[in-house]
Amino acid sequence: MDIVIIEERCIGCGNCVEICPAVFYLDEEIGKSRIIDKEACEYLGCCEAAAENCPVEAIVIKV
Numbered sequence: 001m002d003i004v005i006i007e008e009r010c011i012g013c014g015n016c017v018e019i020c021p022a023v024f025y026l027d028e029e030i031g032k033s034r035i036i037d038k039e040a041c042e043y044l045g046c047c048e049a050a051a052e053n054c055p056v057e058a059i060v061i062k063v
Contacts, residue, residue, distance in 0.1 A: 001041055001042060001047075001061060001062070001063055002038065002062040003035060003038055003041050003047050003051075003059065003060070003061050003062075004035075004059070004060045005024075005033055005034065005058055005060075006058045006059075009056045009058035010032040010033055010056065010058040011032075011056055012026060012030075012032050012033065013055060013056075014026050014033070015050065015053045015054060015055070016033050016050035016051075016053070016054060016059060017033060019046055019050045019053055020040075020047055020049065022036065022040045022044055022046075023035060023036060023037055023038070023040045023041055023044065023046065023047055023050070024050060033058070041061075047059070047061060048061065
């Protein structure tokens with residue numbers, strides 16, 4: 001599984017950080033989410049929920 005944030009779409013709402021803080025963080029300097037640990041998606045299982053709750057569909061999961 002690979003996860004990507006499409007930076008042009010991200011509005012920095014922080015939903016992904018709230019849902020899956022081990023994988024995502026909000027970069028305050030640019031006001032957008034970033035990925036901390038892609039491998040954590042495999043064993044935590046919260047990345048799908050983060051992608052589903054992104055209001056601008058900026059999170060893409062590739063299987």
